[in-house]
Amino acid sequence: MSDIAVTAPITSFVASRRRQLVIALIVFAAIALIPRAVSDVYTMNVLILTLLFAALSQSWNILGGYCGQVSLGHALYFGIGAYATSILFVKFGIVAWGGMLFGGILSALVALALGYPCFRLKGHYFSIATIVIAEIGLLLVHNWDYGGAALGIQWPFNPDSWWTLQFARNKVPYFYFVLGLFAVTWLVTYAIVESRWGYWWRAVKDDPDAAESLGVTVFNSKMGAAAISAFFTAIGGGFYAAFVSYIDPESVMHFRFSLLMALPAVLGGVGSLWGPAVGALILIPMAELTRSYLGGTGSGLDLVIYGLLVMVVSLTQPEGIMGIFKRSAKKADAKAEA
Amino acid sequence: MSSDPIVICEKVSRRFGGLVANDSIDMTVRRGEILGLIGPNGAGKSTLFNLIAGSFPPSSGKIMFDGQDITGLPAAKLCALGIARTYQVPRSFDSMSVIENVTVGAFVRYPRMLQAREKAMAVLDYVGLASKADAAGSELTPPQKRRLEVARALATEPKLLLLDEVLTGLTPAEARAGVELIRKIRETGVTIVMVEHVMEVVMPLVDRAVVLHLGKVLAEGAPTAVVRDEKVIAAYLGDRHRAA
Incomplete structure (x- = not known):
């Protein structure tokens, strides 16, 4: 009898995991069909950015959502990816694929080096440190002559090719690339979250002392989350550089990017698998619309709007939009059992 | 003894x-x-x-x-x-379910997910919390939280x-x-x-x-x-x- 009590929940656990994976694959396949219906360049552009920020926010969510270390300085890793990819391509002729990989590894190493002192800070102090470090990074790049300083780096134009990841007219390949990146970040999160590391991260977020007493090395867990998070963020940055073909410090390392990585997860639901994507689906098109109707980036009016939205969500629905789904699913389960 | x-x-x-x-x-x-x-x-x-x-x-x-x-x-x-311990004021991981709480402890001995979860379920059964396995840590009554603390500690064997x-x-x-x-x-x-x-x-x-x-x-x-x-x-x- 006790055997049934022990094994039955395991089978249902495995089944629900499999269901999650199947749903995700269906969603990815459905998204892959969108370019057949959409040909408008502006819409395609918005879709690409939405998927990019879904992937970025998914990466942010690993450290900020699951492990609970709220970073507001991920623009630094985005910038490292963008600069590494641009410099390697423009000065050394290494294609974006190599640049993104190099940027990702470099970024993970930087995250470990910064995590070493910063993970001794708790809560808000950690977040403040991440903002300050990212701003210092921005200042350094502004004065970095080899990296083009304030003028930035212009990518040379080449014929369309997957090898160089350059497409001048047709943006659809970029769409598939970011869809792939999003799928990879989702699958990595999916795999880790229900593993030892994922449980450690969530335990560290809820109560680090209790986690430590259960054999969790809190410091190492945070370092691991930071490295993975920074790696994928930098790949996103490298892609963005290839996509826009021109970067300067403000266009890839502005504080706005740090917010745009954190906010979708917060809005959609921190520490949930679909939260970042749902948040990005709302925020990024809205950001693009406010930009086109309310004027360019300088005004910051779009940031005011996200700020309001996030405030409303966190006050009325602290678990984010995914929290609503979770609760109604639970109710349905309870009904089914009764 | x-x-x-x-x-x-x-x-x-x-x-x-x-x-x-x-x-x-x-x-x-x-x-x-x-x-x-x-x-x-x-x-x-x-x-x-x-x-x-x-x-x-x-x-x-x-x-x-x-x-x-x-x-x-x-x-x-x-x-x-x-060595395992409990806390005077129960410190459950409130964003995790009861079984997930206990699984955190089980991972010390069982690095693989399914084995750890099985161990956690067995421990929950042992302390009499099996029926609460899927409840959120925060939903438990104070005495249940005490049991959860003990279960988590026991899961580390x-x-x-x-x-x-x-x-x-x-x-x-x-x-x-x-x-x-x-x-x-x-x-x-x-x-x-x-x-x-x-x-x-x-x-x-x-x-x-x-x-x-x-x-x-x-x-x-x-x-x-x-x-x-x-x-x-x-x-x-x-x-x-x-x-x-």
Whole structure:
């Protein structure tokens, strides 16, 4: 009898995991069909950015959502990816694929080096440190002559090719690339979250002392989350550089990017698998619309709007939009059992 | 029960600024026993408890566990060696379900997900929380949270289980159920050290009691002998308990 009590929940656990994976694959396949219906360049552009920020926010969510270390300085890793990819391509002729990989590894190493002192800070102090470090990074790049300083780096134009990841007219390949990146970040999160590391991260977020007493090395867990998070963020940055073909410090390392990585997860639901994507689906098109109707980036009016939205969500629905789904699913389960 | 020691504290002291919370304590925990660590408020029970659990290192002295010097080792390392603890104020992981809470502990021995989850489920069954496996940690009642703490600790398969006031604040019926659970755990060969205030509950349960007072060991021995000790009565129990 006790055997049934022990094994039955395991089978249902495995089944629900499999269901999650199947749903995700269906969603990815459905998204892959969108370019057949959409040909408008502006819409395609918005879709690409939405998927990019879904992937970025998914990466942010690993450290900020699951492990609970709220970073507001991920623009630094985005910038490292963008600069590494641009410099390697423009000065050394290494294609974006190599640049993104190099940027990702470099970024993970930087995250470990910064995590070493910063993970001794708790809560808000950690977040403040991440903002300050990212701003210092921005200042350094502004004065970095080899990296083009304030003028930035212009990518040379080449014929369309997957090898160089350059497409001048047709943006659809970029769409598939970011869809792939999003799928990879989702699958990595999916795999880790229900593993030892994922449980450690969530335990560290809820109560680090209790986690430590259960054999969790809190410091190492945070370092691991930071490295993975920074790696994928930098790949996103490298892609963005290839996509826009021109970067300067403000266009890839502005504080706005740090917010745009954190906010979708917060809005959609921190520490949930679909939260970042749902948040990005709302925020990024809205950001693009406010930009086109309310004027360019300088005004910051779009940031005011996200700020309001996030405030409303966190006050009325602290678990984010995914929290609503979770609760109604639970109710349905309870009904089914009764 | 053998007299083979599992924990030996040698001249263990811990100072917090000017306050000496533990002053050169010598204490032994024998393998397989239930040891009660008692004393009035501020006696240094919790400090000694936290030193053994590795929450912070002693200012001086040496702590041995299972033949190994563990002085100053971090809590996570100690957990791997076989020391588990509960907290006085339950500290469940509230964003995780009950089974996920326990699985965190099980991962120390079972790195793979399904084995860890199976272990967690077995432990939940053992402590009587199996029906709550999918509830959120935050949905449990206080006595259930205590059980969850014990389950989480047991999932790490400890040799030594440190219980910090697990029976305090429970109704008599809940406390009796708790006592039963603790006896059951001891049957499996786990050594138990419990810090408690509620003398009536602890005394029949423990094999031996160590009384701390002002950071020093005041008395130790069989519970019945300890309660009759004049020094203990004066320091802790007060005159009204002399009749016991």
